[in-house]
Amino acid sequence: MGRGNDETSAQTPPEGIRFGMLPELIGYRLRIAQIGIFRDFCTSMDEAEITPTLFGVLVLIDANPGMKQTQLADAIQLDRSSVVSVLDKLEARGLVERVRAPDNRRANALHLTATGRHLLQRLIPQVRTHEERVLQDLDPAERVQLRKLLGRLLLAAG
């Protein structure tokens, strides 16, 4: 997905280029960090072809069995229509099921299949390992602090 980073390690910043005000901007630092983390996440998931978004969807459905597509859309900040193709993909892979909701026949109740649950259980340790690699230079107090500060950014709901 990324730009063919053969290494798992950090990118080398280009020689002799000045970044002006960019490093002061929180959005810039967030973006740089996220690009690297996204790439590492994808390569960390053995052959499972799982992106952070797909992983997030599996976690959400697992934590909220029977949830509706619209709720999922809100939770992952996607439009209803975008959720359709995400779910199509997961359903085609046999990881998720859409069950017509008995109480409201317009809605689908979402569930993980047994396969989906097994995959999720297999992925979780890999995600933890990835997480550990990303945070390896921070001590426990710093990790807590970072999560706390990120959560206090405006516009960082969820």
Place this chain on the structure above:
Amino acid sequence: MGRGNDETSAQTPPEGIRFGMLPELIGYRLRIAQIGIFRDFCTSMDEAEITPTLFGVLVLIDANPGMKQTQLADAIQLDRSSVVSVLDKLEARGLVERVRAPDNRRANALHLTATGRHLLQRLIPQVRTHEERVLQDLDPAERVQLRKLLGRLLLAAG
């Protein structure tokens, strides 16, 4: 470009949905924060139709007049070929110029036009205002701390 957030304020997290392990994951928090910040950035730039990426390119060329496209590609973590269309866009708007480099006639030396410099100067205060809004709940020490911690994530080069 965003999901029609009429408000500048934070999204309301969906009711009664559990997020499982997601909030523990730094990549998840980064992503949530970045989506919100990206959307706010775009709506903060008056009518200028400037995304964070385009703004970053303007800043980089301004700070490194005469830089080559390949250097720019490295700096913004894009493929050479992707940089072409970014520059096409900026050149069509009269913000950037490609000048054949005298020392190496394969390469283009990149420069802001006078228009580009003026636009950049006009945008900078708007970016500062946006930044202030994003960070409004953090005191100065916390802002420094957040930047420092983000810079110490592995894979967060730049």
Place this chain on the structure above:
DNA sequence: TATTGTTATACTCTATAACTATA
């Protein structure tokens, strides 16, 4: 041969708008 930029192309992600079926 290697590098710089370009083109042609394709793929992914996402949104908008209009549609169906329920409510």
Place this chain on the structure above:
DNA sequence: TATAGTTATAGAGTATAACAATA
């Protein structure tokens, strides 16, 4: 009328591979 999901469609962003000009 309003809501839940879907479809059709379009746009943005990005990458890969092949190419021309230059080194």
